[in-house]
Amino acid sequence: MTKRIKLRTILVGGVITLLFVVLIVRVYFVQVANADFWLGKAREIWATSEPITASRGTITDRDGNILAMDAPAYTVSINPDVLHKLNLADRVVDKLHEVLGKDKAALEKDVNAKRENGEYVVNREIRSEGWKIDKELADQISEFREELRKETGQREVGIYLMNDQKRYYPKGASASHLLGYVQKTGEAVYGIESLFDDQLRGQNGYIKYEKDGRRVQLADGEVEYQPAIDGRNLTLTINTDIQYYVEEAIKEAYQKYKPKSITAIAADPNTMEILGMATYPSFDPNAYWLTKDQAAFYNNPVKMLIEPGSTFKIVTLAAAVEEGVFDPEEKYVSGSIKVAGSTLRDVRRGGWGTITYLDGLKHSSNVAFVKLGYEKLGADKFREYVNNFGFGQPTGIEQPGELKGRVDFHWPSEVATATFGQGRVQVTPIQQVAAVAAVANGGRLMEPHLIKRIEDPVAKTTQVIQPKVIRQVISPESSKKVGEYLEQVVSDKVNGTGHNAYIEGYRIAGKTGTAQKVTGGSGYSSNKFIVSFIGYAPVDNPKLVVYVVADEPNDPTVGGGVVAAPVFRSIMEKSLKHMGIMPDISESEEADGVVRKKSVTLPDVIDKKVTQAANEMQSRGLNFEIVGKGKTVLQQIPKAGVTVPDTQRIYLITEERKQMAIPDMNKLPLRDVLEVCSLLDVECVTEGEGYVVSQEQVTEGGATVLKLRLEPPDGIAEEGAGDETVSDGATSDLEGGGEESKEGTAQQAPEGEGEATSPPPSE
Structure with a gap:
């Protein structure tokens, strides 16, 4: 019995020893003889690569106003497997149809997408309506996702928003033909975008590094880095x-x-x-x-x-x-x-x-x-x-x-x-x-x-x-x-x-x-x-x-x-x-022996942005002053629709009166002076009649007083007196033989006159 036990012990020990020998030989071949091969395989598993997207160059007008630029965007994707497990498929279809405008039949196809083995897929992008959407739409999707999370008590509800970027044109359809556009796929189509695509596109970069099982970068791992090269910026001649x-x-x-x-x-x-x-x-x-x-x-x-x-x-x-x-x-x-x-x-x-x-x-x-x-x-x-x-x-x-x-x-x-x-x-x-x-x-x-x-x-x-x-x-x-x-x-x-x-x-x-x-x-x-x-x-x-x-x-x-x-x-x-090229019109024009002042009817710029209001005033050649530091016109003096001499200054008020400084009111008529003073809550003392020739701001008894001296207009007509009515003489092109209505090739001649209806192809 003792002998049998000893033989079994020797046999088991021998087997164990043999196994250790085999293991040591195997370890030798893996870690010594074939170390480089297996290290390479390991590095393939450890290594990961992430792209670094280059920014496409901006396109601006001659003054630096942006016409085309890259902007943040978001791509919507879903997990049909999760949606069906949580019974959310129909609700998601309805909401994505409402927010993205995609056809319901197409969305139902997305949420019911399956693999070859019959199981639901775990990721499906909503193309193309859900691809590279604006933040406004992304926010609506995000709110809906939070609503589902609260209802189900689940963090994972099968809707995802991936960060992306897209080409954005701040001025919408303006200059669209000459700019062209960039498709969601990144392909440039038409215009400047297409012709200069190689220069605008730039070159994407990447970073390769070694990671552990939790995708955390290894401190002593190898890193390969290729920076992105951003595209070139174009300045156009466009104003x-x-x-x-x-x-x-x-x-x-x-x-x-x-x-x-x-x-x-x-x-x-x-x-x-x-x-x-x-x-x-x-x-x-x-x-x-x-x-x-x-x-x-x-x-x-x-x-x-x-x-x-x-x-x-x-x-x-x-x-x-x-x-x-x-x-x-x-x-x-x-x-x-x-x-x-x-x-x-x-x-x-x-x-x-x-x-x-x-x-x-x-x-x-x-x-x-x-x-x-x-x-x-x-x-x-x-x-x-x-x-x-x-x-x-x-x-x-x-x-x-x-x-x-x-x-x-x-x-x-x-x-x-x-x-x-x-x-x-x-x-x-x-x-x-x-x-x-x-x-x-x-x-x-x-x-x-x-x-x-x-x-x-x-x-x-x-x-x-x-x-x-x-x-x-x-x-x-x-x-x-x-x-x-x-x-x-x-x-x-x-x-x-x-x-x-x-x-x-x-x-x-x-x-x-x-x-x-x-x-x-x-x-x-x-x-x-x-x-x-x-x-x-x-x-x-x-x-x-x-x-x-x-x-x-x-x-x-x-x-x-x-x-x-x-x-x-x-x-x-x-x-x-x-462009600052003003019309060369004499200050007064004589008609029938009466001297008349050139006049203009004021446009309505209230509630417009200051830049828009200024452009509208400039386009009419008006003399205007912006009062305040606000960004929107709150009031204009004189009011819209009033006819005034074209030399009169127009005030565009952009702030509440307590914040405003008193503007220069030189050449302003008394009526408008009183309106400005009332608006600013300033006491106004006038001397003389007509139009302002000087002003002085003083403090009396702790209150601000504006002293104004006025003089007769000296050739400046009062509003409504002698306003000029100008006719541009516009008539139909056909009246008086003015414009050629059927200009060009020879016309059809009445039968028998022997005149050609069009130039012969060969002679």
């Missing part, structure tokens, strides 16, 4: 205020005339920096998916090909002046002209008789420009100027997909119709602006620009985009003459087709355009038109060129002078005043 004027003006015209689209561009002719550029209808880049009409995304300034109509006559005129073949006093017979068997007509059948070429310009006579371009210049010289003005080639503006247009007139009738902007010449709006800017600035064709600066925040460098002269097209002397001729198109309220663009106190040069649209083949529509107006100011020192073009307004009887010229006038007047 936010002028951009606003452009967008408001075209939106108003769109609502009135319902064209397919309306586009406007405002630029500095001396540098060709774009100050404002917009198309309507538009879209909101913050919610691009809500815009279903793909036409709203079309960037008309660089992609819209049009027969420009009479605005193109500026090119013909400039070439004729430069070559010395335009004599404003020379006479010709208007009405019609035959070119190689085709009869081309003026809009006014029969014309205006024998008139001067300057009158032909004012009337926008097609015959005058056929004679100038086709007969006097000749086809080769005319084509040379068209090419030199930049037509038929991209301008180089920083926008993707710019079209080069088409200039391929060859036959006599094609050359003739091209002289007044129809037929075998098609241009983009930006080409038109660049060409007319060259006429305005002394003859220099400039490359248009939207980018002013590119800043690299990592390298701390800034690239400044300088104005670029492409070529000298006409001489400064010819430029000056053309401006003076075009000024008469606007200033002549009887014969000038552009009289609706007239702005009192400014010298405006401009030209209307009304071009028939092609309706298949080579035929032209009798009721579909492209109407436009282009011009610049001030004529003697141009600071702004503005082009407005509307595609098919709903009234076929209106032309560029009725539709586009008022839009031009609104943009030009507000923009010039914003």
Whole structure:
């Protein structure tokens, strides 16, 4: 028995010893012989990597106002397994439908999502409505989640909000076509965002480190770090205020005339920096998916090909002046002209008789420009100027997909119709602006620009985009003459087709355009038109060129002078005043021997932000003063709707009276002085009558007293006395043969007259 026990003990001991030997050998091979291999495998398990997202570069206007930036966002996801265990699926579907607007059927599919084994999935993102949502929506989701937690007593209720970031456009739809947008997937689409995507995007970084089972970084573990490289920041040439004027003006015209689209561009002719550029209808880049009409995304300034109509006559005129073949006093017979068997007509059948070429310009006579371009210049010289003005080639503006247009007139009738902007010449709006800017600035064709600066925040460098002269097209002397001729198109309220663009106190040069649209083949529509107006100011020192073009307004009887010229006038007047270029109007005007003061009716700016109120006052050329340090206008003196002399100071009150200092009331009438004193709760003592010429603030008996000395107005009319009523002489373009309603190619002739309906394709 003892022997048997000893044998068993030896056997067990031997087995245990053998096992230890095997274990030691195994440990040797693992930790010594194959140590590097297994250490690598361990590090793979320990190691983790987290991305470091680069910030996309900001886009600002020329004054630093942000147009595009990265902003915090949140992505909603759910755990269908938890939702069904807690019986919350239906409630979550209803709430997410209410907050995110996603279809209930799609949400039910999300909350019922299962794996192949039939079990519910544990994570499901709500795409795309719940992807990268704003904080406002995220807060609603968070509140709902807290409500479920309280009801169920569970911390885990199956709804998650993940931190994210998205592209945000603070000004909404403003400048959307030129900016483009970034999709939720991170793909840049259209505009500056797309063209400069490589520079704006930057480069993501990462951090790799070793962790324990609780994902806590090991103190002595290896760390690999690659910092993110933020994208470059772009400063545009756009002026936010002028951009606003452009967008408001075209939106108003769109609502009135319902064209397919309306586009406007405002630029500095001396540098060709774009100050404002917009198309309507538009879209909101913050919610691009809500815009279903793909036409709203079309960037008309660089992609819209049009027969420009009479605005193109500026090119013909400039070439004729430069070559010395335009004599404003020379006479010709208007009405019609035959070119190689085709009869081309003026809009006014029969014309205006024998008139001067300057009158032909004012009337926008097609015959005058056929004679100038086709007969006097000749086809080769005319084509040379068209090419030199930049037509038929991209301008180089920083926008993707710019079209080069088409200039391929060859036959006599094609050359003739091209002289007044129809037929075998098609241009983009930006080409038109660049060409007319060259006429305005002394003859220099400039490359248009939207980018002013590119800043690299990592390298701390800034690239400044300088104005670029492409070529000298006409001489400064010819430029000056053309401006003076075009000024008469606007200033002549009887014969000038552009009289609706007239702005009192400014010298405006401009030209209307009304071009028939092609309706298949080579035929032209009798009721579909492209109407436009282009011009610049001030004529003697141009600071702004503005082009407005509307595609098919709903009234076929209106032309560029009725539709586009008022839009031009609104943009030009507000923009010039914003730029500090005030109208040159004498203080008094004499009519019927009576001296009258220039007056203006005050707008209502109460409850508006100070910046908005200031812009509105500036756009009207008003002399105003902001009283107080508040951010919102609480009261204005004088009140809205009151008519006052344009030199009178307007007070915008932004604080309660106890916090305000007494403003300067020089030249203020007694009535308004008393209102200001009442508002400030200040005792007012006056001496004399009329308007304030001096003021003194003193303290008497512990109270503030304001002593004012007034004197008679000396040529300043009291309100309501001698207010001037100004008529801009606006009439329909068709009255008196003013605007060309069916301008362009040869018109359909009555049967038997033998006149061509359109230029023949070959001759």
